[in-house]
Structure formats: structure tokens, C-alpha cells
Amino acid sequence: MRNDAVRAVELGRKYEEIWGLRNCTFTVKSGEMAVLVGPNGAGKTTTVKVLTTILKPSKGKAEVLGMDIVKDFKKIRKRIAYLPQGCRIDLNLTPLETIKWSLVARGLSLAEANLQSKKWIELMGLSNCKDRTGWTLSGGEIRRVCVAMALATEAELIFLDEPTAGLDVETRHKTWKILREAVKEGVTILLTTHDMTEAETIADTAILINEGNTLIQETPQKLVKSLPYQYKIIVRKDEFKALSSSDIIDLGDRLILYAEDSKAVETLLSQFNDLTNVLAINKTGLEDAYLRLIHGIKP
Amino acid sequence: MREKVRQILGIAVLNGKFIQRQPLWIFQGFIMACGFAVTLFFWGGNAALRNLVIAYFITGGWGLGLNTVAQIIGWNRVQLLYDFYVASPVTLPTYFVGTILGSMPLFITSVIPATIIAIILEMDFSFIIPIILLAATSAVIGQFTSLSVILRLKKPTNISAITNPLYVFTTILPPVYYPLTFISPILRPFILIVPTASLMELSRWFAGVPIATNVVFPLISTISWLILTTILVAKKLRWGLE
Numbered sequence: 001m002r003n004d005a006v007r008a009v010e011l012g013r014k015y016e017e018i019w020g021l022r023n024c025t026f027t028v029k030s031g032e033m034a035v036l037v038g039p040n041g042a043g044k045t046t047t048v049k050v051l052t053t054i055l056k057p058s059k060g061k062a063e064v065l066g067m068d069i070v071k072d073f074k075k076i077r078k079r080i081a082y083l084p085q086g087c088r089i090d091l092n093l094t095p096l097e098t099i100k101w102s103l104v105a106r107g108l109s110l111a112e113a114n115l116q117s118k119k120w121i122e123l124m125g126l127s128n129c130k131d132r133t134g135w136t137l138s139g140g141e142i143r144r145v146c147v148a149m150a151l152a153t154e155a156e157l158i159f160l161d162e163p164t165a166g167l168d169v170e171t172r173h174k175t176w177k178i179l180r181e182a183v184k185e186g187v188t189i190l191l192t193t194h195d196m197t198e199a200e201t202i203a204d205t206a207i208l209i210n211e212g213n214t215l216i217q218e219t220p221q222k223l224v225k226s227l228p229y230q231y232k233i234i235v236r237k238d239e240f241k242a243l244s245s246s247d248i249i250d251l252g253d254r255l256i257l258y259a260e261d262s263k264a265v266e267t268l269l270s271q272f273n274d275l276t277n278v279l280a281i282n283k284t285g286l287e288d289a290y291l292r293l294i295h296g297i298k299p
Numbered sequence: 300m301r302e303k304v305r306q307i308l309g310i311a312v313l314n315g316k317f318i319q320r321q322p323l324w325i326f327q328g329f330i331m332a333c334g335f336a337v338t339l340f341f342w343g344g345n346a347a348l349r350n351l352v353i354a355y356f357i358t359g360g361w362g363l364g365l366n367t368v369a370q371i372i373g374w375n376r377v378q379l380l381y382d383f384y385v386a387s388p389v390t391l392p393t394y395f396v397g398t399i400l401g402s403m404p405l406f407i408t409s410v411i412p413a414t415i416i417a418i419i420l421e422m423d424f425s426f427i428i429p430i431i432l433l434a435a436t437s438a439v440i441g442q443f444t445s446l447s448v449i450l451r452l453k454k455p456t457n458i459s460a461i462t463n464p465l466y467v468f469t470t471i472l473p474p475v476y477y478p479l480t481f482i483s484p485i486l487r488p489f490i491l492i493v494p495t496a497s498l499m500e501l502s503r504w505f506a507g508v509p510i511a512t513n514v515v516f517p518l519i520s521t522i523s524w525l526i527l528t529t530i531l532v533a534k535k536l537r538w539g540l541e
Binding site: 049052077080082083086092093102104105109110133 | 388
């Protein structure tokens with residue numbers, strides 16, 4: 001049985017009079033990729049900042065790698081790495097220098113840092129720009145350097161706050177691949193995102209959070225399976241004025257219709273005079289499970 | 300111990316690389332120091348240069364702390380690199396020492412001309428150790444003064460827009476490059492409230508240059524600034540668990 005890398009119990013954090021995090025309870029097993037999912041302002045960053053010992057909790061308890069986040073913060077910091085959301089590098093340094101010297105700052109020898117930084121430059125696909133200063137790098141390249149800074153530490157537990165924000169599709173996929181490979185090597189990752197597709201694709205366990213409270217923790221697959229619908233159809237609203245039920249989400253001039261199975265899809269489509277008004281038919285996903293959860297419908 | 304040294308080295312390079320990549324900062328500092336020395340020599344002769352040697356140590360330390368180090372720390376906080384270091388084995392002392400070491404080349408730009416002038420004037424170097432200690436004190440008070448302002452800013456601000464004017468107000472206007480004796484005796488105790496003025500009076504006293512007040516006054520002022528700014532910074536600066 002695997003140990004818990006993170007255990008948070010009723011964790012909360014107040015900023016003066018406002019609760020940034022109200023009640024967060026979840027566990028992350030060693031060697032798994034946990035994804036903290038929620039909209040902007042849900043409390044994801046606050047959760048990570050409390051767990052990385054940057055912020056003190058106002059209520060509740062949490063253990064990281066079996067240690068109390070307040071009492072044992074010094075020991076915890078030696079074994080974790082954290083990439084803050086929107087973290088920026090000094091543009092006067094090259095990617096290779098940034099990664100190498102941040103490893104030396106963690107206490108690695110120059111030789112170790114050299115080897116490690118070269119390895120991660122290669123892995124993150126930064127070889128062609130490794131010796132160029134940050135001034136000449138693209139936004140995506142800078143973000144990849146930041147991710148590499150955290151991953152190159154090869155810490156037991158790595159916290160990544162929205163690491164793929166602003167990356168193009170291809171780079172995002174490359175980053176996902178690297179993250180999954182790191183998990184395969186035994187690293188535990190706690191990642192935050194507001195992108196449900198990302199969570200569904202890479203998470204071993206998804207922790208859904210909203211307004212500072214954890215809604216549920218489950219595998220993305222189980223959450224999607226728990227939905228009473230298999231499909232969602234996006235249509236133009238004009239064609240579908242008659243229907244009104246909880247199975248419809250209004251998007252202004254468009255609607256999302258949910259259907260239990262392929263037969264239900266056929267029945268819905270038969271009601272359309274002009275099928276060009278049917279814009280897309282997709283499988284339901286984590287996003288749909290999340291939307292139901294925030295409306296109070298438990299799976 | 301070896302790990303601590305590596306941490307300091309890592310932080311020093313990360314926070315000081317900008318000087319190597321933009322060497323014109325050093326060039327600018329050096330030219331300003333030399334130009335100022337020439338100007339003062341033509342107006343005040345050797346006496347002005349003797350004061351300048353001491354002043355370059357004090358303002359060099361003051362600028363290092365108040366402007367460079369505080370700006371780096373301020374920017375690290377804005378760029379969230381500060382959080383990156385907090386959630387790592389880096390400790391607050393190693394972070395501070397590393398940042399100061401990384402910024403040292405800018406301090407040297409004023410110390411080199413000062414040393415050359417001191418050699419030309421055949422000045423007695425026996426005062427060098429107390430002056431270096433006062434330069435270090437100057438750096439600490441400068442850094443804490445800046446940080447006590449920067450860390451209390453609510454709105455995102457260009458940090459250099461605060462530290463640069465602070466540096467000018469505390470070095471150009473008060474009796475740093477000119478003696479306190481030029482100020483009316485009634486005003487002298489008030490002028491000594493300015494930390495750079497006090498540090499300069501103490502330095503002149505150590506260098507055997509006649510000073511305008513009892514040495515106790517600048518000493519009290521310096522110690523008070525050290526205590527006050529330490530308290531102000533300690534209240535706001537946290538290395539995690541904020």
C-alpha cells in the first residue's frame with residue numbers, strides 16, 4: 001500500500017476578512033499525479049501555497065510527506081519543489097543557466113547541476129534555445145524553462161501551479177508527456193488547472209474545488225462515468241426553443257443538450273428541420289461532471 | 300556547510316547575472332565615481348577628495364543595500380521567484396547573503412576609485428577596517444530602509460521608482476559629500492537623523508577627520524536606525540508561513 005504524500009484535513013486560510021480557502025480535504029498518494037481542478041478564484045493557488053509552507057493555514061491540518069506543514073516546514077522544504085503560477089525568470093539568464101543555478105541554489109554540486117540541467121533542457125525541448133538569454137525567448141519557451149526548473153529538482157513531491165497556462169497545444173501535450181513520465185519514475189505531482197480536459201487527460205486523481213471547498217476527489221474516469229449522460233450536443237438556440245429542462249445549458253444563442261446514449265441523440269436530432277443547426281456532438285467529460293457538482297448534484 | 304555555500308553561490312549567480320549581462324551598469328558607476336572625484340577636486344582640493352574616499356565606502360554600501368539588494372528582493376517577490384526559493388532548501392540567511400554577494404560588483408565600482416584616490420593622497424589605511432564595517436552597516440540599514448517601504452506597498456509599483464529617489468534623497472542632499480560643519484550648529488542634531496549623515500560622521504571620526512558634533516550623537520542615530528528598520532522589516536518580511 002502506498003503512503004500518502006499529501007493529506008489535507010479541513011484546511012482553510014483567511015486573508016484578513018476573506019476566506020481564500022474554506023474547507024479542503026483530500027489525500028494524494030505517493031507516486032501519483034493529483035490534479036486540483038476549479039475555476040479562477042476557487043482556492044487552488046491558496047491550497048498549494050499552504051501545502052508548500054508559503055502560507056500558514058488558518059484552520060485544519062495538513063501533512064506533506066508524512067510531516068506537519070507548520071511544525072516540520074524546514075524538513076518539508078528540503079524534499080519538495082514548487083512552481084508558482086505566473087512565475088517569471090530573470091531574462092538576463094539563458095535557460096541552461098537558469099536551470100543549472102537554481103539547482104545549485106538547492107544545494108547540488110556544479111557537476112550534478114550541469115548534468116541535470118542539460119538532461120532537462122533536452123527533455124523539455126529547449127536545446128535550440130538553451131544558450132539564448134530570456135530576452136529572445138517566446139512566452140511558451142519561458143514557461144517551459146519554469147516547468148523545467150521545478151522538474152529538474154527531481155524532488156519527491158512537486159507542486160505545479162497552472163504549469164501549462166499559455167502554452168500552445170503541441171507544447172502542452174509535450175509537457176503532459178514529461179509529467180506522466182516523471183510520475184512513472186516515482187515522482188508525486190500535485191498540479192492545479194482550470195482546464196478540465198487537462199485534468200481528465202493526465203490526472204490519476206482529480207480534486208474538484210469551488211469557492212474554497214473540495215467538492216469531491218475521484219478518478220476522472222469514475223467522475224465521467226457517474227454522469228447520467230454520455231453525449232452532449234451543441235445546437236443553435238433558434239431551432240430548439242420548445243424544450244426546457246435541467247438537461248440543457250443555455251449559452252445565449254446556443255444550447256448544450258445532454259443525451260443519455262446514442263439512441264437519445266438520434267431522437268434529439270430528429271427534432272431538427274435543419275441539421276446544420278447542430279454544431280457538434282461530443283462525449284461528455286469531466287467538465288460536465290464538474291458543472292453538475294457545482295449545481296449540487298452529487299454523482 | 301558545503302550545501303549552504305552552494306546555495307549562496309546559486310542565489311548570487313541567479314540574482315547577480317544582470318550585472319555581467321549588462322556591464323554598462325558597472326561602467327556607468329565607475330565613470331560617475333571618477334567624474335565626481337574630478338569635480339570635487341577642482342572645487343575642494345585634497346580635503347574634498349579625502350572626504351570622498353570615506354563617502355564612497357558609505358554610499359557604496361548604502362546604494363548596495365537600499366537600491367540594488369532591495370530592488371532584487373522586491374523584483375523576486377513580484378516575479379514569484381521568492382516563493383520558488385521559499386519552497387526549497389534555500390534559507391533566508393543564504394538568500395540574503397547570496398543576493399548581497401551577487402550585487403557586490405556594483406559596490407566595487409565606487410570602492411576602486413576610492414582606493415586609487417586614497418593611494419594617490421597617501422592616506423593612512425589604518426581606518427580601513429572600521430570604514431568597511433560601517434559600509435556593511437550602511438548596506439544593512441539601507442536594505443532594511445528600502446524593504447520596510449517596499450514590503451508595505453499595496454499597489455503593484457515599479458520598485459526602482461521608489462528606491463532610486465530614496466537613494467538620491469539620502470546621499471545628495473544631506474552632508475555626505477560635504478562636511479557637517481557647513482550646516483548651522485542648531486540644525487546639526489536634526490541633520491544627524493538622516494542615517495547617511497550619521498554614518499559619514501562616524502566614518503570621519505574613525506578616519507581622524509575633525510567632526511562637527513559629539514560622536515555619541517551619530518552613534519545613537521545609527522544604532523536607532525538599525526533597530527528601527529530591523530523591527531520594521533521583521534514585521535513584514537517572512538520566509539514562508541506568512
